[in-house]
Amino acid sequence: MGFSLPAFGQDVQERTIRFGHLNNADHPVSFGVKRFGELVAAKSGGKMKVQEYPSSTLGNELQQQSALQGGVQEMSAPATTSLAGIVKEFGLVDFPFAVSNFAQADALLDGPLGQTLIAKLPEKGLVALGYWDLGFRNVTNSKRPIAKPEDLDGLKIRVIPNPVFLDTFKAFKANPVPMPFAELLRRARVEGGRRPGEPVRRDPVEQVLRGAEVRQRDQPRLRGEHHARQQALLGQAVAGGAEDHERRRQRGARLSAPGEPRAQRRRRSASCRPRACSTTRSRRPSRRACARSPRAVTDKFIASYDPAVAKLYTDELARIHKG
DSSP states (O other): OOOOOOOOOSOOOOEEEEEEOSSOTTSHHHHHHHHHHHHHHHHTTTSEEEEEEOTTTTOOHHHHHHHHHTTSOOEEOOBHHHHTTTSGGGGGGGOTTSOSSHHHHHHHHHSHHHHHHHTTSGGGTEEEEEEEEEEEEEEEESSOOOOSGGGGTTOEEEEOSOHHHHHHHHHTTOEEEEOOGGGHHHHOOOSEEEEOSSOOTTOHHHHHTTTSGGGSTTSOOEEEEEEEEEEEEEEHHHHTOGGGHHHHHHHHHHHTOTHHHHHHHHHHTGGGOOOTTBOSSSOOOOHHHHHHTTHHHHHHHHTTSOHHHHHHHHHHHHHHHHO
């Protein structure tokens, strides 16, 4: 894969890194964790091992975040949306219809905006090693095809408990139901949800809607509403303290192999390419038509963020769309 990896040095102590995440073992993020483990083991001469805990084994995202901050758990891979609770500017990543393809999504967070957000985490007891890919979200449902924004009217859609997502689907006149990922199968009474583009075995949204016509791959549905990312996170206590975090983060960023989960995700999404504000058939509402309703949502939230970071976001977005 062409990685250039630094040496750890001779002072490496034996350690097992507990790496938890919410996704199943067949998910692209799981492949990224396994690749990370291979690299860490190779560069430490086998002294450091990564033990994966998939499928919310160590708790939900907020529980794992607290465990990292308290030094109880070493690593996790939360969606950036969960970090908005401690660094609210991460909410910028959740704005609807901001990017329309993978190249734009990468340019937005691999540049100065992504690094600015990462730099805010150490004071919260966390160190980010890099951005991993969760892909474009598609809205599916068990009631009717979605051929235009108005088709969302009244649908009970499961969303991540996040103010941006709630307001976005309210703007579409849907009925958003905030529900953590791990609880979807246990108590879901929803008609639809947001899910990745590629088929994933045991996907909770797929199981909740099992038997409905929505499971047919050619049914029109809203695609590309939001591009999601995960962070490879390390607890700062484990990273070695505030004075040491930057050196370790730079080393870890190369070890975190962000290209692996991105490549896995995009290979599996090849048959479902992101077309922001589109459906899987010819009846596709225009991007402008889709973005019109939630535009007020973007304006509302961006006004509440650090003005310097908000300006950087708008400048970067203009740059990548121009390019």
